[in-house]
Amino acid sequence: MGQEIQLKEIGKRFIYEGFLYATYEVNNMGWVVFNCDTQDIVRDENIVALAHEGLML
Numbered sequence: 001m002g003q004e005i006q007l008k009e010i011g012k013r014f015i016y017e018g019f020l021y022a023t024y025e026v027n028n029m030g031w032v033v034f035n036c037d038t039q040d041i042v043r044d045e046n047i048v049a050l051a052h053e054g055l056m057l
Helices: 045-056
Strands: 007-016 019-026 030-035
Touching: 007 045, 019 045, 030 045
Parallel strands: none
Antiparallel strands: 007 019, 019 030
16 A cells, blocks of 8 residues: 655745646645646746745745
């Protein structure tokens, strides 16, 4: 059996180049950036940096 994945939205949603993004904490261990429009996990370093900056504010 796989581990249950728990997501908790953290920080504020933001728009970058016309797309809406949200940051989620995963199983209280780390976080990911999610593109709400395409429903993909973001790997673009610039977008992840923006999300990180938002979490530090």
